[in-house]
Amino acid sequence: MIKMKSILLSSLMMLLTACATPGPxxxxDKNPNVDISTAKTFAWLKxxxxxxxxxxxxxxxxxxxxKTIEETLIKKGYILVGDVTTADLAISYTVGSRNKIQVDSYPVTYQGGFGWGRGYYGRYGSVGISSETHVRNYTQGELAIDFYDVKSKQPAWHGWATKKITQDDKEDIGKLINLVVTNTLANF
Structure with a gap:
């Protein structure tokens, strides 16, 4: 009985995990030739x-x-300055989305059987496998954040996030932006 409960609980956990919306x-990628470890200030490139x-x-x-990019960097201890020429880092970003199609195909039925005779009692060698195909349209969003070393005028760090946009994301775009920006800048 305990084994049955643990199997049922495990199955339920896997089902709930599978239904959860995946994060971004x-x-x-960082430029190994540019050292930004001492950078303290940032400004917008444009x-x-x-x-x-x-x-x-x-x-x-x-x-x-x-606003979310600025706030996230300030929480990390960086100081926003107004003039890009006086900053240690210049930042910018790109954002976009693309409509995509996902096609899934898998076998679903096994038809056929083994008969005991001809006619009324069965059939011989009639085996068939069919498949089912699901086609789904979805939107994939992408945000890329770039940091440049102002002194050397070289790209220093590039972070990006992609996420399949759900209806929940569309309804609470602020939550989505916070999630994507903080996850992208977590490695900076």
């Missing part, structure tokens, strides 16, 4: 703050991304 996939934003991008969402 995050990665980063007045617009973003290197590239697609046409029609929501300006309120852009403002929220700007």
């Amino acid at each position: 996939r995050v990665n980063f 007045e617009s703050k973003a290197l590239h934003i697609s046409v029609g991008f929501n300006p309120i969402t852009k403002a929220h991304i700007d």
Whole structure:
């Protein structure tokens, strides 16, 4: 009975984990020739703050991304300065989305059987396997944050995150932005 309860509990945990919305996939790359370990200040590379934003991008969402990046870096101990020439690091970002298609195909049925005779009592050698295919459209969002060493004018660090955008993400875009920015900058 205890084994049955533990198996049932394990199955329930796996089911709940599988249904959870996955977080963003995050990665980063740093320039080994640029040392930014002593950097204390940052400024935006451009007045617009973003290197590239697609046409029609929501300006309120852009403002929220700007603010979240600034707040996250300030929490990490960096100081925002107004003039990029006096900063240790210049930062910028790109954001975008792309519609994608996911196709899943897997076997679902086994048809056939072994008969005891001909006609009414069964059939011989009739075996078939069919498959079922699911096609889903989804939107994948991406945010990339770049840091440049102001003195050497070299790229120093590039971090990016991609995430399949769900309906919940669309309904609470602020929560999504906070999640993606903090996860991306966690490795900085």
